[in-house]
Amino acid sequence: MNTETTTQSWLELAKQELAEDEARLVADNEKRASEVAEHINTRLVELGITPLHPATTDGQGHLVPAILVHAVPDEVLYEVHAAHDEETDGVTLLSAAHDAPELRDLNVLISDCTPTEARRRILLAHRTGPAPLPPEPAPLSPDAAAIVAVLNDIHGTLQSMYSYGLGSL
Numbered sequence: 001m002n003t004e005t006t007t008q009s010w011l012e013l014a015k016q017e018l019a020e021d022e023a024r025l026v027a028d029n030e031k032r033a034s035e036v037a038e039h040i041n042t043r044l045v046e047l048g049i050t051p052l053h054p055a056t057t058d059g060q061g062h063l064v065p066a067i068l069v070h071a072v073p074d075e076v077l078y079e080v081h082a083a084h085d086e087e088t089d090g091v092t093l094l095s096a097a098h099d100a101p102e103l104r105d106l107n108v109l110i111s112d113c114t115p116t117e118a119r120r121r122i123l124l125a126h127r128t129g130p131a132p133l134p135p136e137p138a139p140l141s142p143d144a145a146a147i148v149a150v151l152n153d154i155h156g157t158l159q160s161m162y163s164y165g166l167g168s169l
Helices: 003-046 115-128 142-164
Strands: 066-069 079-085 090-097 100-109
Touching: 003 066, 003 079, 003 090, 066 115, 079 100, 079 115, 090 115, 100 115
Parallel strands: none
Antiparallel strands: 066 079, 079 090, 090 100
């Protein structure tokens, strides 16, 4: 019996089975993301809010939040999106600045609001946007960097002593 042929047949079968499993997972994720997008869009309609772009999916099982309003840099207004909140299974607001396009959660739910309150929350998010990111820490001075390096070395030595015992060093 030719072992190369046998190896190829089971290996090809394994590849095919894995591809089928991955395709099934993507299809399941896409179905779930489509249901979530529909939930967001339905709730927005119930609130009387027409998004610029409704929530949708990317075709690979990832939700694309609804765009409610665009950023207006000249007026310092922020972009606002409606997304799904995993904890409450509700609709939450995300925001982004024109110069920092990553979406950040505002922790503002509009699911259980009245239409008036939901519009007010969206307008407020449009005006105030996400909280500013904390400033980047200042780089360490050369002396401080040297101290940190020595402390890391000591930590590594102590970790080795703990893991392997004193006699193994």
